[in-house]
Amino acid sequence: MANVHLFISTMAVHAASTIKRPFYRIVLFIQPIVIATTVHMIYRNAAEEQVARFILLGGGLAGIWSAMTFSTAGDVERERLQGVFSVLIAAPASLAFVFTAKIVMNTLLALLALVITILYSWLVLGVHFVLPHPAAFVLALSSFLFGTGAFALFLANIFLLTRTAWVFQNVLESPLLILGGVAFPVAILPTWARAISVVLPIRWGSEALYAALAATPPDAYFWQCVLWTMVTGALYWCLAQVLFHYIEYRVRWLGNLETA
Amino acid sequence: MSLLFQPIARWLRLALLGYRALFAWLTPLDYLTIKIIEPIAQLLFFTLLGQFAGLDPAYFALGNAVRLASVSGLYGCVVVMMEERMSGTLQLVIASATPIGQTLVARMALQGLDGLLTTLLGLGVAFLFFGLDASQVQWVWLLGALLITSYAIAGLGLFVSIFGVFGVDLTFAMNFAYTLLLLFCGVNFPVDALPVPLQLVANLLPLTHGLAAIRAIVAGESSGVLLHLCWEALIGLLYGLSGYFLFRYAEYRARVLGTLDLV
Numbered sequence: 001m002a003n004v005h006l007f008i009s010t011m012a013v014h015a016a017s018t019i020k021r022p023f024y025r026i027v028l029f030i031q032p033i034v035i036a037t038t039v040h041m042i043y044r045n046a047a048e049e050q051v052a053r054f055i056l057l058g059g060g061l062a063g064i065w066s067a068m069t070f071s072t073a074g075d076v077e078r079e080r081l082q083g084v085f086s087v088l089i090a091a092p093a094s095l096a097f098v099f100t101a102k103i104v105m106n107t108l109l110a111l112l113a114l115v116i117t118i119l120y121s122w123l124v125l126g127v128h129f130v131l132p133h134p135a136a137f138v139l140a141l142s143s144f145l146f147g148t149g150a151f152a153l154f155l156a157n158i159f160l161l162t163r164t165a166w167v168f169q170n171v172l173e174s175p176l177l178i179l180g181g182v183a184f185p186v187a188i189l190p191t192w193a194r195a196i197s198v199v200l201p202i203r204w205g206s207e208a209l210y211a212a213l214a215a216t217p218p219d220a221y222f223w224q225c226v227l228w229t230m231v232t233g234a235l236y237w238c239l240a241q242v243l244f245h246y247i248e249y250r251v252r253w254l255g256n257l258e259t260a
Numbered sequence: 261m262s263l264l265f266q267p268i269a270r271w272l273r274l275a276l277l278g279y280r281a282l283f284a285w286l287t288p289l290d291y292l293t294i295k296i297i298e299p300i301a302q303l304l305f306f307t308l309l310g311q312f313a314g315l316d317p318a319y320f321a322l323g324n325a326v327r328l329a330s331v332s333g334l335y336g337c338v339v340v341m342m343e344e345r346m347s348g349t350l351q352l353v354i355a356s357a358t359p360i361g362q363t364l365v366a367r368m369a370l371q372g373l374d375g376l377l378t379t380l381l382g383l384g385v386a387f388l389f390f391g392l393d394a395s396q397v398q399w400v401w402l403l404g405a406l407l408i409t410s411y412a413i414a415g416l417g418l419f420v421s422i423f424g425v426f427g428v429d430l431t432f433a434m435n436f437a438y439t440l441l442l443l444f445c446g447v448n449f450p451v452d453a454l455p456v457p458l459q460l461v462a463n464l465l466p467l468t469h470g471l472a473a474i475r476a477i478v479a480g481e482s483s484g485v486l487l488h489l490c491w492e493a494l495i496g497l498l499y500g501l502s503g504y505f506l507f508r509y510a511e512y513r514a515r516v517l518g519t520l521d522l523v
Contacts, residue, residue, distance in 0.1 A: 022431040034439050038306070041449040042313045167290045174301035183305075184312035 006093055010101035018071055018109060028109065032063035032117040039183060040125045053213045055127050056118055058183035061206055063113025065148055065177060069169050071106040072152035075099070077165035089248060096244040103153050107145045114141075136218040140208035143226050147201025147233035154236040157243035181206045201236065204228040271366055274358070278340055279370035295374075296381065299328045303382050306448055307390055321390035322478060323447040325382025326471050329375030329410040330441050336371035337417030338434040341424050350425070354511050361504055368414040368500070375410035396480025405477055408489055409470030412496025413441070416466050418503035425510040441467050446475075466496050 018024055036059030043051035079085040088098055121127040131137055155172070159165035179186065179193060180202035186194050197203040208225035211218060303324040310320035344350045353363060386392040420437050424430040444458060445451070445467040451459055462468045473488035 022429050023435070026432060026435045030435065030439055034442060037443055038448050039309065041453060042310055042315065044449070044453065046313065164287070164290050167294055171293050171298045171301070174298070174305045178301070178305050178308060184309055188308060188312050 032059035035059035060114030060117035067110035144205030150237035321386035332375035333413035341421035412466035415496035415500030
């Protein structure tokens with residue numbers, strides 16, 4: 001029961017501090033609109049049924065990914081800059097537990113990007129959101145959120161090893177949007193880029209979501225995408241847990257958290 | 261003779277310090293990552309988006325290569341001001357003997373140049389990988405147009421950065437201005453595809469006329485180039501001057517009310 005209370009409290013504190021950051025609000029509220037508008041204008045002469053999926057999902061998925069990168073992964077750097085990280089390490093709750101609570105909250109907040117994109121596309125751009133297979137869409141969205149969350153948690157660990165994590169956050173955002181196929185399919189990328197994208201849950205999650213919005217019923221490829229999203233997501237989740245334990249052990253042993 | 265060069269050397273030192281203040285605490289690897297990989301990745305994202313839509317990737321590559329100048333010109337100028345406020349050194353800038361106009365222009369100087377270099381990098385990618393035709397380019401005109409565009413964007417950066425002194429959240433203001441440049445200035449789709457009121461907004465922003473001139477120069481056309489460049493320079497100058505006078509007002513207000521760091 002104490003754990004549940006701690007989990008919910010961590011989520012609540014995290015939501016309050018995250019939503020107050022101006023940059024996060026921009027990533028969450030403005031970026032999806034920018035991408036949805038750009039995609040809409042680029043496809044303005046194409047048939048609506050061909051492009052609606054890209055307008056509706058492009059901005060939303062990009063927003064979700066950016067919000068996850070700039071929140072989950074960026075949280076580590078902020079905790080360090082504010083001097084809270086050493087307190088978290090010393091607290092009785094494990095680091096992995098605290099960050100799991102944060103990431104669940106981040107995921108819920110990031111969903112707003114998709115909601116904003118859908119509302120903006122419908123009310124301003126006049127692109128209607130039609131859900132031919134609601135259950136498949138919910139399943140694909142859940143797997144996408146799990147996959148991106150796990151990957152962001154893995155990145156958070158990597159960022160622990162540097163004091164300039166924001167550089168890597170900025171640099172990784174666009175390449176992962178490209179390799180993740182959020183606004184256009186990875187099929188247009190060169191073979192080597194497609195090979196890299198195979199290990200990214202964001203790529204499989206995006207493909208599952210696009211497949212779920214297609215008029216045809218979910219086929220074998222849809223299920224394959226959902227499965228790969230979960231598998232790659234689970235892989236990064238496990239890697240993140242191992243890294244959390246290793247880093248926690250290492251900083252306790254070396255005592256160099258604030259100097260590394 | 262040395263007396264003649266002393267002010268110039270001092271000004272250059274001021275410009276260099278303003279620029280290094282942004283990056284001095286990063287390693288060279290971090291700096292190069294930000295300056296090379298990030299701009300190219302941004303350019304690739306939008307160019308591939310256009311390519312997937314069946315449109316000419318060169319159009320997107322050129323638009324985004326020029327738009328990259330805003331990363332340095334706009335963000336650079338604004339972030340210097342944000343850092344100044346966060347570090348509590350804005351009071352020293354105002355209290356120092358150096359005229360504020362000189363400090364502000366020095367701040368812009370290297371950001372504009374940095375924007376030009378980033379754009380040249382993007383253009384290199386566009387020429388090499390996205391079939392942008394270089395055969396018709398008039399290089400001297402192109403360099404001149406890039407320089408004017410880059411400094412016009414830095415003028416906007418200076419203008420936006422001053423709002424921080426009046427209590428406006430600079431992170432929001434900077435990203436809002438960047439969004440306007442990305443959406444309205446003909447980077448990924450022509451300005452005339454926008455509704456008429458938004459076209460009017462576009463014509464008041466730097467980048468719109470500069471990009472139009474650059475597209476014409478790359479296509480080997482000359483009609484309208486000079487007029488576009490004159491507009492671009494004028495718009496950039498107006499933003500820069502507005503920024504200067506706003507700062508002078510903020511300086512006056514801060515001395516009278518003593519509220520510089522309270523808003």
